[in-house]
Ligand SMILES: Nc1ncnc2c1ncn2[C@@H]1O[C@H](COP(=O)(O)OP(=O)(O)OP(=O)(O)O)[C@@H](O)[C@H]1O
């Protein structure tokens with residue numbers, strides 16, 4: 001699903017690489033936590049998967065595609081197979097819940113009839129039925145993140161990337177979001193999420209990859225947040 | 230691609246940026262109007278050249294009594310000299326296409342006719358006007374051949390080419406046209422800069438939407454098309470206004486003001502306007518499309 005082969009990413013005008021000689025593999029169907037202190041390279045890792053950045057050296061494979069060889073015009077097709085969720089939700093404030101999810105389908109040219117069918121379905125999956133016509137500012141943070149997850153999941157992607165999805169939420173709400181991501185994972189989507197939330201990681205007991213200064217320093221199946229070398 | 234979605238995006242974009250849209254429309258309209266006018270002046274010059282070069286003649290004035298040019302020291306032109314000039318002119322055919330001799334009496338009659346209502350008629354006596362040969366050339370640019378053959382010959386006071394007078398006038402018009410063209414080009418450059426800036430602002434004010442579009446895998450075309458169409462629509466409106474301006478210039482300034490007051494010359498017809506109009510649309514929409522395309526490539530990268 002994802003394969004990093006001694007990947008180094010050095011941003012322009014930076015002294016130290018954000019990611020250095022990172023090699024790892026994530027299999028189909030896995031649920032992976034990406035942990036590590038601030039600035040350790042978690043977001044950089046996720047951006048490389050999305051091909052928002054290209055590695056300085058090394059190779060990245062995602063969904064069977066060699067991203068180093070992937071031409072620019074094929075990037076949209078790659079991203080259609082990957083759902084993305086961020087800490088700041090990234091919703092359009094002047095669109096309703098329904099329209100926010102529908103937007104993701106409209107801009108990839110899906111027909112209206114298809115949109116009318118799948119958007120209510122996915123809103124039910126994330127538990128937002130009955131709130132289709134609300135705008136983001138009429139929703140709680142947790143509900144807004146559910147809209148973002150619905151948008152990421154509406155195409156039933158093979159891979160879901162989440163960069164600190166609970167970073168702006170209180171612990172109770174976070175648990176709900178984690179249950180949702182777990183459910184999506186059980187529906188067959190590989191989930192990779194970065195987080196600073198120790199409680200969540202400790203509760204879920206899933207694979208944990210820890211980064212420090214751009215190096216993979218721990219890779220544990222059924223791991224915990226706390227660093228125990 | 231869903232046309233309805235793109236169309237509503239374009240409409241929203243134009244409304245959201247109303248002041249910038251208006252600014253683009255106005256600069257496009259003004260610069261293209263100037264551009265069109267300069268093209269119209271050029272075809273006016275061509276029309277007048279066609280019209281006048283057909284009619285211009287070379288005049289060979291013969292010596293009259295009391296002429297004080299050096300070639301007239303022998304006094305009034307003699308019959309032998311006049312016959313020789315005529316024979317020499319005949320030998321210059323086919324460059325010389327028509328030869329017409331105008332006697333003093335005829336010259337005077339024509340003068341009287343031309344200035345019929347002017348007091349100047351009474352102050353000029355019949356003998357004051359010289360006799361002349363009026364010559365038409367098959368190729369008016371070959372004037373020098375005639376001039377060098379006849380100027381300064383005994384019995385000839387002066388060789389006069391109407392075309393030279395016209396050329397001065399055409400040069401003036403050409404200068405005006407060049408000035409209009411330069412201003413038009415400067416204005417077009419300003420227009421391009423304005424469109425670049427408008428696109429930058431539009432891309433920035435919609436970075437949320439375009440960011441999401443990129444994330445969910447919308448193609449570049451889909452992301453950029455609304456912006457490109459916006460630029461093309463506002464430039465198209467501007468270009469249409471410019472065409473309207475040109476039509477007004479032709480129907481009011483030319484047909485109603487200039488043509489009645491200057492009946493002796495020809496003016497550009499509607500065919501010139503119809504030839505320029507599509508050019509204005511192409512230049513307007515093309516320039517804005519190219520400017521927008523390159524701006525967006527920089528600001529809306531995958
Ligand atoms: N666009 C960029 N240009 C230059 N340097 C960058 C850029 N993005 C990140 N960096 C640098 O790369 C390093 C890793 O950043 P990254 O965002 O991957 O960390 P992170 O683990 O996601 O941190 P956090 O937990 O705070 O989100 C940091 O030192 C950061 O300053």
Ligand SMILES: [Mg+2]
Pocket residue numbers: 042043044163
């Ligand atoms: Mg980060």
